[in-house]
Every structure is written in C-alpha cells, then in structure tokens.
Amino acid sequence: xxxxxxxxxxxxxxREAGRVLATLIRLLGDFDLAExxxxxxxxxxxxxxxxxxxxxxxxxxxxxxxxNKIIDRIRRDGLFRTKIADLEIASAQSNDAAEPxxxxxxxxxxRLRLIFTCCHPALNPEAQIALTLREVCGLSTQxxxxxxxxxxxxxxxxxxxAKRKIREARIPYETPSPAALDERFDGVLGVIYSVFTEGYAxxxxxxLIDVELCAEAVRLGKLLDELMPxxxxxxxxxxxxxxxxxxxxxxxxxxxxxxxLEDQDRSLxxxxxxAAGLALVERALSVKGTVSPYTVQAAIAALHARAPDSHATxxxxxxxxxxxxxxxxxxxxxxxxxxxxxxxxxxxxxxLQLLESLAARGQAIEYHLLHAARARFLQMLxxxxxxxxxxAAALACTVSEPERRLLAARAATLER
Amino acid sequence: xxxxxxxxxxxxEFAALGTAALATISEEYAExxxxxxxxxKFKAADRLRPVSTASTVRVRNGKTAITDGPxxxxxxxxxxxxxxxxxxxxxxxxxxxRIPSARHGSIEVRPIWPLT
Numbered sequence: 001x002x003x004x005x006x007x008x009x010x011x012x013x014x015r016e017a018g019r020v021l022a023t024l025i026r027l028l029g030d031f032d033l034a035e036x037x038x039x040x041x042x043x044x045x046x047x048x049x050x051x052x053x054x055x056x057x058x059x060x061x062x063x064x065x066x067x068n069k070i071i072d073r074i075r076r077d078g079l080f081r082t083k084i085a086d087l088e089i090a091s092a093q094s095n096d097a098a099e100p101x102x103x104x105x106x107x108x109x110x111r112l113r114l115i116f117t118c119c120h121p122a123l124n125p126e127a128q129i130a131l132t133l134r135e136v137c138g139l140s141t142q143x144x145x146x147x148x149x150x151x152x153x154x155x156x157x158x159x160x161x162a163k164r165k166i167r168e169a170r171i172p173y174e175t176p177s178p179a180a181l182d183e184r185f186d187g188v189l190g191v192i193y194s195v196f197t198e199g200y201a202x203x204x205x206x207x208l209i210d211v212e213l214c215a216e217a218v219r220l221g222k223l224l225d226e227l228m229p230x231x232x233x234x235x236x237x238x239x240x241x242x243x244x245x246x247x248x249x250x251x252x253x254x255x256x257x258x259x260x261l262e263d264q265d266r267s268l269x270x271x272x273x274x275a276a277g278l279a280l281v282e283r284a285l286s287v288k289g290t291v292s293p294y295t296v297q298a299a300i301a302a303l304h305a306r307a308p309d310s311h312a313t314x315x316x317x318x319x320x321x322x323x324x325x326x327x328x329x330x331x332x333x334x335x336x337x338x339x340x341x342x343x344x345x346x347x348x349x350x351x352l353q354l355l356e357s358l359a360a361r362g363q364a365i366e367y368h369l370l371h372a373a374r375a376r377f378l379q380m381l382x383x384x385x386x387x388x389x390x391x392a393a394a395l396a397c398t399v400s401e402p403e404r405r406l407l408a409a410r411a412a413t414l415e416r
Numbered sequence: 417x418x419x420x421x422x423x424x425x426x427x428x429e430f431a432a433l434g435t436a437a438l439a440t441i442s443e444e445y446a447e448x449x450x451x452x453x454x455x456x457k458f459k460a461a462d463r464l465r466p467v468s469t470a471s472t473v474r475v476r477n478g479k480t481a482i483t484d485g486p487x488x489x490x491x492x493x494x495x496x497x498x499x500x501x502x503x504x505x506x507x508x509x510x511x512x513x514r515i516p517s518a519r520h521g522s523i524e525v526r527p528i529w530p531l532t
Binding site: 120122168169170171172174176177180 | 417503504505506509510525527529
C-alpha cells in the first residue's frame with residue numbers, strides 16, 4: 001500500500017477500466033457479470049483507497065475485488081447453481097496463477113480476446129461496431145446510441161441481444177486459431193474503419209460524437225498495433241485514418257458547407273496528425289508481402305497531405321495508386337476516384353469516358369457522386385446542357401443537406 | 417456443446433444435376449461424414465424430403481394449426497442436418513463450412529438448447 005500518497009482514483013479507473021473488464025470477462029465467463037464486477041470493484045476502491053491507501057498493484061486489486069464480490073453475490077443469492085462450480089474453478093485457477101495476472105502479456109491477451117469476441121462474424125456488423133464501442137472503447141450506451149442515431153433503449157436492447165448470442169451460441173472468448181486469424185483480423189480492421197467512417201461522414205457541423213468516434217477508431221487501431229505489432233494492413237489503416245482526420249478542420253466551412261479537398265485551406269490541416277500519418281505510411285510500405293488496400297488509400301492521402309495545393313499534387317502517381325487499388329478492391333467508388341485523378345492529368349475527356357463505361361456496366365447508376373463527377377467533366381468540356389442534366393440527376397439522389405447545397409452551388413456556376 | 421448444422425440448398429437446382437454430379441456429391445458427403453465420425457464430433461445426420469412435404473405447426477390459444485409448406489419461403493430449402501458436438505461456435509462453424517453444400521447453399525448453425 002502506498003499510504004498517504006496523493007493519487008487520482010479517477011485516473012486509475014480510466015487507465016485500467018478496459019483491461020480490468022477484459023480480464024473479468026475471462027474469469028467470470030460472462031459480459032454482464034464482468035461489468036457488474038468492475039462496477040463493484042470501483043465502488044470498493046472509492047470506499048477503501050482514500051483511507052487505506054492505494055494498493056501496490058491497483059489493477060490486480062480491482063480484478064480480485066470484482067471477482068470476489070460477484071462470487072459472494074452468487075453464493076448469497078443462490079442463483080446460477082450450475083454456474084457456481086465453473087466460477088469456483090476459474091477462481092481457484094486464477095489464485096494459483098496470481099503472479100501472471102500482473103503480467104502485461106496476460107492483460108494484452110485478454111484485451112485481444114475482447115476485441116476478437118466483439119468483432120466476431122457471427123454477430124451482425126452493426127452489433128460488432130456497437131459492442132466494440134461499448135465494451136472495448138468503454139463508451140456509454142447513450143453515446144453508442146447517439147453514434148447510431150437511435151434511442152438509448154433501442155441500443156441497449158441491441159447490446160443485450162449481442163451479448164446473449166455470445167453466451168448462448170458459445171462464441172469463444174479467444175483469439176482466433178492461426179488458420180482463421182488473418183480473416184478475423186481483417187474483420188476487426190473493418191470494424192475499426194467503420195467506427196472511423198461513422199465519425200467522418202460529412203454531416204452539417206461537427207457533432208461532438210463524430211470527433212469522439214474518429215478518436216476512438218485511432219485509439220483502437222493503436223491499441224491493436226501494440227497488441228499485434230507490425231501488421232501492415234493495420235499500420236496502413238492507422239495512417240489512412242490520421243491523414244483523413246488531419247483535414248477535419250478544413251472540411252466544413254463556418255456556415256456548415258462542405259469544402260472540397262481542392263478548395264480547402266490547407267493551413268487548417270493538423271500537421272501533427274499528418275506527420276504521424278506520413279511516418280505510418282512509410283512503415284506500412286516497408287513491411288514485405290501483399291500491400292493492403294488501406295495502405296494504398298493511405299499512400300494517396302499522403303500525396304494530398306504533402307502537396308501545398310491541388311495543382312501541385314502528384315496526380316500521375318495518384319492515378320497509378322488508384323489503378324492498384326481498383327485491382328485489389330474493385331468498386332465503383334474507386335473507379336470514380338480514379339476518373340477524377342485522370343481528369344487532373346489527362347483532362348476531362350478520358351475521365352468522362354471511364355465514367356461512361358462504368359455507367360454502361362450498370363454500376364453505381366444511383367450513386368450521386370457519379371452524376372456529380374460527370375457533371376463536372378461535362379462542364380470542363382463545355383457541354384453545358386448535358387452538365388446541367390447531370391447536376392439535376394445528382395441532386396435527385398442526394399439525401400444529405402450539405403451535399404445538396406454543394407451541388408446546387410456547383411450547378412449555379414454553369415449559368416455564369 | 418451440441419450444434420445443429422442445417423443444410424439449405426436449392427432443390428430445383430439439385431434435382432437438375434446429372435447422375436455423375438450427384439454421385440460425386442454423395443461421395444463427398446460420405447467422406448465428410450466419415451471424417452467427423454472419426455473425429456468424435458458426429459451425433460446424428462439425415463437427409464430431408466423435399467420442402468413440398470413440409471408442414472408448419474403452430475399452436476394458438478390451445479388450438480393446433482397446421483399449414484402446408486415450410487415456415488418461410490426462400491430461394492433455398494432445408495435439405496438435411498448434422499448434429500455435432502463442438503467445443504464452441506468457432507469449431508461448429510468450421511465443421512459447417514466443410515459440408516459440401518456450404519459451397520452452393522447455406523448452413524444454418526443452431527446451438528442446441530438442452531431440454532434438461
């Protein structure tokens with residue numbers, strides 16, 4: 001005990017909450033019991049630490065306190081008769097292994113177990129994201145509900161359902177077997193990226209929760225990079241997220257209008273994030289093996305980040321990177337971005353041709369950005385009447401208000 | 417833990433397969449079954465009659481209502497099952513993925529809820 005030392009219980013809780021929960025889930029074999037256990041442990045700490053002093057190993061103390069309180073409660077209530085035998089076994093085993101509990105490697109393993117369990121493919125994708133935000137990032141149910149634009153009650157039910165499935169279908173609290181690891185790891189990256197894009201989607205103004213989601217995605221990525229280092233796709237994803245997040249301050253004007261990359265005030269870009277992102281791109285590219293789509297996207301973002309303005313951007317290299325990306329991960333969105341890059345190198349005519357072939361294949365017809373890009377290319381080629389029609393088509397399938405305003409403003413330039 | 421692996425596939429497409437293709441699939445099934453029996457994972461398995469023979473039973477207010485057909489119409493129909501003993505969902509999914517029909521149909525994995 002560190003008697004009389006000044007300490008900040010809140011800071012300890014913030015630092016240890018995730019690790020304590022991850023280990024308690026393993027020891028108690030149940031998410032809800034573990035959450036209760038953690039809460040009781042924190043309550044006990046608030047009651048005891050100020051008078052008795054902070055224990056030498058606060059984390060181990062919290063875990064032991066939480067586990068013991070839950071086992072006491074179960075004994076007292078006489079509930080879960082069949083479960084108590086299991087719990088006592090788990091408890092006895094962990095007493096035997098008291099020392100390794102202090103080891104960061106064990107806690108790291110538990111946090112990985114928690115991440116992989118929350119991102120298990122047997123849970124639907126939305127549940128994976130919600131559960132990860134709640135259990136791994138420690139967001140309140142209310143905050144998760146806000147992120148998904150649903151009521152707290154609805155979100156609470158979704159989380160309950162996901163945890164029930166984990167329990168009843170016996171989704172293992174384990175890191176995946178080597179045979180399944182790569183695929184499952186990609187799944188976790190998908191969840192992290194979804195958290196990020198959820199927070200990065202263009203909305204009018206900056207909701208606080210959006211900023212928080214992007215920060216959580218980056219934090220999750222860094223945690224995973226600590227636990228499973230040097231996985232190129234993750235490093236690429238981290239770089240991608242930082243380089244995009246760096247532009248946050250320049251993406252929306254004071255009046256809530258979208259500012260396109262080419263028009264952004266680059267002095268508003270966050271240079272600290274850019275520097276970190278650029279270093280990560282280098283790291284991702286230095287890992288041998290197949291390059292990940294995240295890394296290619298990060299490399300594209302890096303070229304934008306390095307350029308003083310749109311004209312000074314290395315567009316030929318961006319065209320090349322989009323070609324690589326469309327081989328790795330073919331999609332209409334990638335083709336569309338490739339067309340925009342081509343228009344910066346070879347002019348609007350070949351770019352328009354690429355879009356027409358995309359539309360001819362029946363892809364992305366309803367995709368408003370496709371119409372918007374077409375309109376832009378037609379305008380550049382002086383085909384004003386067709387451009388006007390394309391802007392109208394784009395407006396017809398846009399739902400977001402800031403995007404409507406952007407398109408309307410662009411269409412208005414035709415009439416000048 | 418026991419898991420029921422439900423095999424969904426398109427009956428019409430299956431019926432349209434030639435004798436040679438059917439023989440190949442039968443062999444694959446025999447091989448797969450033998451392998452999970454040997455691994456001690458096998459509990460029970462069988463093939464189901466076509467969905468046209470299915471009935472759905474519902475009891476409402478004490479009355480039994482029987483309707484013709486499966487409970488939901490989809491492109492695929494329940495065609496068979498394996499009951500297996502797996503340590504967790506990951507193992508059950510891994511076994512399910514080895515069922516030959518997983519390649520063209522779907523396998524529904526349902527944890528068994530013991531009656532005791």
